[in-house]
Every structure is written in structure tokens, then in C-alpha cells.
Amino acid sequence: MRDDSPSPPVDDIMCATYRALCRHGYANLTMQDIADEWSKSKAALHYHYDTKHGLLLAFLEHLFESYTDRVADPGEGTPRDRLHALVAAALDPPQADVTRELRTALFEVKAQAPHDDAFRERLEQFDRYLHAEIRGVVGAGVEDGSFTDVDPDEAATLLVTLVNGAHSRRVALGTDADVSEAIRSYIDEQLVRGESTQR
Amino acid sequence: MRDDSPSPPVDDIMCATYRALCRHGYANLTMQDIADEWSKSKAALHYHYDTKHGLLLAFLEHLFESYTDRVADPGEGTPRDRLHALVAAALDPPQADVTRELRTALFEVKAQAPHDDAFRERLEQFDRYLHAEIRGVVGAGVEDGSFTDVDPDEAATLLVTLVNGAHSRRVALGTDADVSEAIRSYIDEQLVRGESTQR
Numbered sequence: 039m040r041d042d043s044p045s046p047p048v049d050d051i052m053c054a055t056y057r058a059l060c061r062h063g064y065a066n067l068t069m070q071d072i073a074d075e076w077s078k079s080k081a082a083l084h085y086h087y088d089t090k091h092g093l094l095l096a097f098l099e100h101l102f103e104s105y106t107d108r109v110a111d112p113g114e115g116t117p118r119d120r121l122h123a124l125v126a127a128a129l130d131p132p133q134a135d136v137t138r139e140l141r142t143a144l145f146e147v148k149a150q151a152p153h154d155d156a157f158r159e160r161l162e163q164f165d166r167y168l169h170a171e172i173r174g175v176v177g178a179g180v181e182d183g184s185f186t187d188v189d190p191d192e193a194a195t196l197l198v199t200l201v202n203g204a205h206s207r208r209v210a211l212g213t214d215a216d217v218s219e220a221i222r223s224y225i226d227e228q229l230v231r232g233e234s235t236q237r
Numbered sequence: 238m239r240d241d242s243p244s245p246p247v248d249d250i251m252c253a254t255y256r257a258l259c260r261h262g263y264a265n266l267t268m269q270d271i272a273d274e275w276s277k278s279k280a281a282l283h284y285h286y287d288t289k290h291g292l293l294l295a296f297l298e299h300l301f302e303s304y305t306d307r308v309a310d311p312g313e314g315t316p317r318d319r320l321h322a323l324v325a326a327a328l329d330p331p332q333a334d335v336t337r338e339l340r341t342a343l344f345e346v347k348a349q350a351p352h353d354d355a356f357r358e359r360l361e362q363f364d365r366y367l368h369a370e371i372r373g374v375v376g377a378g379v380e381d382g383s384f385t386d387v388d389p390d391e392a393a394t395l396l397v398t399l400v401n402g403a404h405s406r407r408v409a410l411g412t413d414a415d416v417s418e419a420i421r422s423y424i425d426e427q428l429v430r431g432e433s434t435q436r
Contacts, residue, residue, distance in 0.1 A: 138351070145347070148409045149341065149345045149348050149408070149409075151408070151410070158411070161409055161410065165406070189422070196423055199406065199413075200395065202402035202405045203397075203399055203401035205405075209350070210360055212351065216394050217398045220391045223388070223391050224427075228427045
């Protein structure tokens, strides 16, 4: 975005980018596709974003903001309930803001990350944020004794990796129902202190 | 491959495909690139494989055979040792047969899977195979009492998803060292019956 431009209609452009990505996928996406969804000219789009790369970085930022709004430690309730809510939101962000098409397009962006430091940094943000939220809730559970004495950092790494793996399986294989169930069991049987841990 | 062709120099073509994928990535790969790596003409390559799609499916089959050779329940030792060996092999196939470049190219193939049933079926093979191997070892551990009373099916789903997530993080973020450590801890602290499970 240029410094001398008026405040751009960012939300509209982000929505247009969202629709264009869902419709065309990442590999074939052009600035013209995005301009078409925005119902303005390609020149108007270039006024706000010089390059497709810059626009996509802004889109990843936009997604990240929406992610942190929707995937967060609820802060209230037992650590167990908070962790279930947090992981469920990470697996399936509420308000269906991430459709199958967008998920697939983002997976393509992820496949570009090895070649693109800026993409990689934006993608790392999501994992780092989720890790910190989970670590906080697990730490609270360990502290109040409702969780077993796990290392909150390691448990968070495990859960973030499970969420990554679930997304990968959902995109590539079209399903992850068994994974959601296995993650819930992991939380209830391995993390939460209860009957099943009194072995 | 055509029925009337002589037995093709499959291994050579597979090696050429491997090198071409590492060099060019999946998105830009052409039959010419593969022919160049094979040091033969594109026509000669087309004699064996009609289409790039058919050749890539054959390549995925080839990788799957190599995968089952290298990633397998060792069958000897304690269930704990067998599980650690199996998961370590799945995270890092021995003999360095999967380089960073190939891993990235395969991730791109994975991103195509939602659009391509044949790719998806080939990719499912890897997960199904790994799941069955892990389930067998965990089942043996539960049976001989060295593991806690987990559901072997669920533990296998969790570990396969962790391996998927670790690969995804390694491709997209360039690292998964913390993940390997967290998976090892999960096995030793949550699956294997021992001091730490006598809570």
C-alpha cells in the first residue's frame, strides 16, 4: 500500500481476495481475478497494492487478525473446558470463515513457504499464537491440579502439531473426523487428571 | 505405460523424476524436464508414460514401495523400542531418501489432492500403512502390559496425525525439532507404563 494513498477499502479488497482464492486457487490467481471480484479495475487494485505478493501478504495478515478474534482461550471455565473450546476452535474456526476452498488455497500458499520468507513468517504467526494460547491453558490446569504434571510447552507443541496434521489430512484426504475424536481423548485421558489417569 | 512396450527402465525414469521434482518443484515440472534428467528424448519418455499425470502416479507408487521398505515395525525388541524406531523412521526416513526439495514437491502434490482422486488415493496409502504398523505395535504393548490401556486405534491416529503435522511444519516453517522431542515424550510419558504414569 502506498503511503500517499487514502485509507484503502481494505475490507472490500480482502473479501474480494478471499472469493478469488476460493474460486481460482492460489496457483492460478491473478490480480485481474481479484479486481473482478472487487468489481473495480486492475489499475484501481494496483493503486492499493503494487504486487500480487504484497496483496497476499496483507491477506495473510487479515486472516491472522480474524484468527486471533475467533481462536482464543475463553478465559472462563475449567482449564479442561477452556482447552477443549480452544482446540475445537483451532480445528474448526467458528462462523465458518474458512471454507474447504480457502483451506486448500492456503495449503498451496504453505507449499510456497520454503521459497518465500515473507509467507513463512506470516504462517509462523498462526502457530506461535496458538502455541502460546494452549500453553497458557495447560499451565493453568497443571497449576490448579486439574491436569497431570505435563510440561505445558511440550503439550502445546503436541497439540499445535496435531492441529496442523488435522488440517493437512482434511485438505489432502478430505476427512479428519477420527482425528478430532483422538485429540479429545488425548486431552481427557492424558492431560486431565481423573479416573483414567489413576493407573 | 503401454501394454505392448518392453519392460521399461522404470528405476531410471523414477530416479529422473525424483531429480526433476527436486530441481523444478511440482508446479513447473514438465515431461521435458524429466526426459532431460533421464538423458533421453521426450518421445522416449512418452513411450513409457502417456502423460505427466500417469508418470507422477507411478512415481508415488514407487515412493510408497520405498516407504514400506524403510518405515516398518522392526518386529523385535520391546513395544516401546519398536514404536520409537517406527515413529523415528516415519519422521525421518533412513538413507535420506527424502530430501527437503522432494518433501516440498510432495507437499505441492498434496495440495493438488483435493482436485485429484488418483493423487488422493495414493497419498492415503501412506497414512493407512503407517496407521496399521503403529496400531500393531501399540496393541502389542497394551497386550503385554508395557503400555497403558490406551485404544491402539486412537493412539495410532494421534501418532499418524503428529507425523503429518511434523512434515507440514518442516516444509512450511523449516523446522520440527521440538516436535520430534514432544512426540518422544508423549510415547514415554503417556503410552509407556512407568513411573510417570503412576500418578
